[in-house]
Amino acid sequence: MMMVFCENSFLSYFPNGHIFQPSDASGVLLFIMTGKVLLNVFLLCVRRQNLHQSFMGYFCISLALLDLVLLVTMSFISHFQNFMLLGIRFTKYHTCLLAQITAFTYGILHYPVFFVAGLDYYFTFTQPLNSAAVCRRWLYTATVAFTWISALCYVLSLPGSAIGLDVNHYNSAYNCPFYISSQTYWFSLGMLMIMCLILILCWSEIVDTVQSVKVITYESETVLFFPYDPECSPRDCAKHLLARLLICFISTWVPFVLLQMLIVLLGAQIPAFIEMNVPWLYFVNSFLIAITYWMRRRHLKVTEETLEADPFVSWKFCLVPFRCQYIDKAQKSTSKIVMC
Incomplete structure (x- = not known):
């Protein structure tokens, strides 16, 4: 042959x-x-x-x-x-x-x-x-x-x-x-542009959320708790949700976000069989989940299965509203470090 x-x-x-x-x-x-x-x-x-x-x-x-x-x-x-x-x-x-x-x-x-x-x-x-x-x-x-x-x-x-x-x-x-x-380059560039756009459009909401965020333990997990839950219009609530999703995403994947910025800025040439890897796929997976949560927020079925869709990011604390009476219970839980 x-x-x-x-x-x-x-x-x-x-x-x-x-x-x-x-x-x-x-x-x-x-x-x-x-x-x-x-x-x-x-x-x-x-x-x-x-x-x-x-x-x-x-x-x-x-x-x-x-x-x-x-x-x-x-x-x-x-x-x-x-x-x-x-x-x-x-x-x-x-x-x-x-x-x-x-x-x-x-x-x-x-x-x-x-x-x-x-x-x-x-x-x-x-x-x-x-x-x-x-x-x-x-x-x-x-x-x-x-x-x-x-x-x-x-x-x-x-x-x-x-x-x-x-x-x-x-x-x-x-x-x-x-x-x-070039598919990873353009997809990384698109993701970075979307994140920059969210930072520009939701800057005030992101600043307020970061200032009020607390690190607590809840049900054996160390998570980010967002007590800032204002009464707002549907448009403002959508922006607050978008800010919380971005904070959770970046707090987990910040090394990968910085890496993608370097790759895009430097125009690094990486062979295709290296670019397709499990960390890259899970990074994009978290991004897709966050986008889907926000796009379908009005029709989202908030179930345990839906909230546990991501193996690395705990999105439930962005989607499920917590009240002050749960803080004491959360702080008394045993800790297992899982970054939100």
């Missing part, structure tokens, strides 16, 4: 991306993938076990599993370097080839994944699914599998981009071009 992997033709179908070529591809790939897998596992272990099942949660687990499989496969090929399997000779070139296929596949998935996740929250927050948990698990599993298969089939079916297993391609010149997607 002899096919040719044409980099220029492949890239021409991704006009918003470009190629980055490292010098020592094999070692760099294994080092990066090891760090990425460890980071994925760490985030999945420290996350809060929430009640709400979601498309994004299942997609994060699938991404972590695929990264682990990719790391094991690349390590196996790099260790043996030159061996035959099913009539195909594998070399170090195929380590790069796997990373290239992964990069192109990951690079086109950001917009579809965020769109599906947004739709999932938009409908389930207002009309929680009454189907059994098993049915929901199968639905999300099938959707995630369809997403991955569709993206991979699209990448492999591009004209002039047949992925070949030709060892001679490696012997000629060992370059390992990595695809750099």
